[in-house]
Amino acid sequence: MYAGNGARRRVSGRLFQWLCLAATCTGVAVLAVLLIDVLMDGLPTLSWTFLTNFPSRFPAQSGILSALVGSLWLISLTALFAVPTGVAAAVWLEEYERKGRLSRLIELNISNLAGVPSIIYGLLGLGLFVRWMGLGRSLMSGALTMALLVVPVIIINCREALRAVPRSQREAAYALGATRSQVIWHIILPMAIPGTLTGIILSLSRAIGETAPLITIGALTFIAFLPNSPMDAFTALPIQIFNWVSRPQAGFHAVAASGIIVLLVVLLSMNGVAIWFRDRSRRRLQW
Amino acid sequence: MAGISTSSVQAAAAAAQVGAAPNRSLQTPRARGLRERLIEAPLFAAAFVTILTTAGIVAVLLVETLSFFRVVPLRMFLTDTQWTPLFSDKHYGIIVLLSATMLTSVGAMFVALPLGLLAAIFLSEYASPRVHRVIKPVLEILAGIPTVVYGYFALLFVTPALQRMIPQTAVFNGLSASIVMGFMILPLVSSMSEDAMAAVPRSLREGGYSLGATRFEVATRIVVPSALSGIVAAFILAISRAVGETMIVAIAAGQSPTLALSPLVPIETMTAYIVQVSLGDTPHGSLEYQTIFAVGSTLFLMTLLLNIISQRVLRRFREEYQ
Numbered sequence: 001m002y003a004g005n006g007a008r009r010r011v012s013g014r015l016f017q018w019l020c021l022a023a024t025c026t027g028v029a030v031l032a033v034l035l036i037d038v039l040m041d042g043l044p045t046l047s048w049t050f051l052t053n054f055p056s057r058f059p060a061q062s063g064i065l066s067a068l069v070g071s072l073w074l075i076s077l078t079a080l081f082a083v084p085t086g087v088a089a090a091v092w093l094e095e096y097e098r099k100g101r102l103s104r105l106i107e108l109n110i111s112n113l114a115g116v117p118s119i120i121y122g123l124l125g126l127g128l129f130v131r132w133m134g135l136g137r138s139l140m141s142g143a144l145t146m147a148l149l150v151v152p153v154i155i156i157n158c159r160e161a162l163r164a165v166p167r168s169q170r171e172a173a174y175a176l177g178a179t180r181s182q183v184i185w186h187i188i189l190p191m192a193i194p195g196t197l198t199g200i201i202l203s204l205s206r207a208i209g210e211t212a213p214l215i216t217i218g219a220l221t222f223i224a225f226l227p228n229s230p231m232d233a234f235t236a237l238p239i240q241i242f243n244w245v246s247r248p249q250a251g252f253h254a255v256a257a258s259g260i261i262v263l264l265v266v267l268l269s270m271n272g273v274a275i276w277f278r279d280r281s282r283r284r285l286q287w
Numbered sequence: 288m289a290g291i292s293t294s295s296v297q298a299a300a301a302a303a304q305v306g307a308a309p310n311r312s313l314q315t316p317r318a319r320g321l322r323e324r325l326i327e328a329p330l331f332a333a334a335f336v337t338i339l340t341t342a343g344i345v346a347v348l349l350v351e352t353l354s355f356f357r358v359v360p361l362r363m364f365l366t367d368t369q370w371t372p373l374f375s376d377k378h379y380g381i382i383v384l385l386s387a388t389m390l391t392s393v394g395a396m397f398v399a400l401p402l403g404l405l406a407a408i409f410l411s412e413y414a415s416p417r418v419h420r421v422i423k424p425v426l427e428i429l430a431g432i433p434t435v436v437y438g439y440f441a442l443l444f445v446t447p448a449l450q451r452m453i454p455q456t457a458v459f460n461g462l463s464a465s466i467v468m469g470f471m472i473l474p475l476v477s478s479m480s481e482d483a484m485a486a487v488p489r490s491l492r493e494g495g496y497s498l499g500a501t502r503f504e505v506a507t508r509i510v511v512p513s514a515l516s517g518i519v520a521a522f523i524l525a526i527s528r529a530v531g532e533t534m535i536v537a538i539a540a541g542q543s544p545t546l547a548l549s550p551l552v553p554i555e556t557m558t559a560y561i562v563q564v565s566l567g568d569t570p571h572g573s574l575e576y577q578t579i580f581a582v583g584s585t586l587f588l589m590t591l592l593l594n595i596i597s598q599r600v601l602r603r604f605r606e607e608y609q
Contacts, residue, residue, distance in 0.1 A: 027474070092334045119558050128347055209436075211533070241436075260436050264436070
């Protein structure tokens, strides 16, 4: 079957290997070009006043303070709603109902929700929170919308962390007469905490960069004050960046690049913390 | 039992502590059962939130879409060749937005599919474990970059580069958005395809080698065909991701609803239209407000269908090697 000209086959094999390598490197190269492009455009306008100024009609005086604070508010509120819900749901799916018909329906539903475009969640937030519940274009509407968006991701990540707890631990506790809730609270959750935290942080870092749902629920892009309560209007890093990118003046494009650097630094530090937790959990879970 | 070893001492200690703490262990079995039920209820409620989310999405989309279709007949929505809800002469032909979405998605696939598949073959068949450990996370970063950043990159880096190569390229065009979107989706294609290739049993590869096949022949004639359903599932999911992608196309492809086949002119995808209307101050209950839900429903149905097909294909392939 594989007989034939040996030399030619070796050459085509070599060529194919190079082709595969080139394809892989293209992805890496694009990432590098993107980062270099953003740094070159944005570093000159990145300064302390950029971090402490409010947005302005003039690019040189524009700052990102309200967007940065808005994003921090938004992500904290989102975490407040999404983390308990996601973890509890993961515990239920993993430790209680493992093979029931209802849990299979929920599982199927979760994997479908994870594939729903984020802008659809924005429409849900607009119809449900902004209009129907009358929360307006507030931080609360934004955070609830984001929470619904990340809950499926948190559930998927947390279940993986729970699954990594060795069976023997559960069985040892059950053998000593512990009830299911005692096993979960005293054995499984403490052991799964590092892995769970990794999953939670990675899910939340997705919410930090999400733009489309916030635009859909009508978050504002020009805000010259800081929110004081969850019912206040707000702006966030990605929407502020979008606003600057979509203006025609080149001055605002540079400011947008500076905003992107701030956003990427926030994301990078979140991911760094997540990776640190993951390494810790790997070390602890070696039996 | 070998499973219960030193590691279980910790568990035993914790369990003992549970027993020693308040007199729970003295409760009757029935009281314990009740307590367990009470604890399970909120956990179940949390899981049920996901069902409510889906129900909420369907309800919100359905209510607004139905009131939309009370004014605009479904036939007009499907057959009209103009999309002008924001002008005085109103037309509601979804085909205009749909064709733009198709154009950018297909364009993105031209980048993501070949590069993603080749990268997957490289990572699964050629890369040493060390190279693999470095390259894979770097590729994953591509998937983690916020889409608004890609939009910036498409509009202010890729488009000017394209204009230098093809002078008639407009400032807003589908091509630039497609290319950048393709790179955003590349990691999805490569990591799902690689997973599928990793599931191909070693014995199949070794059978190939024992017949004198080269690595290239094993990769292209044994591994890829054996992993085909997983790869196809990855492709379909990638299309779904491209159809639902918003910020890149909203920033770089423009907001001109025209029925164009050229990738060099401004167009408007379904998602970009939703963004455009959301940015304006649309009064609640107006037909204009309802159009974004009608477009959203179309988008939701398309991605749902693609996701379901992808899952079906994937489940089939899982059965094959177990």
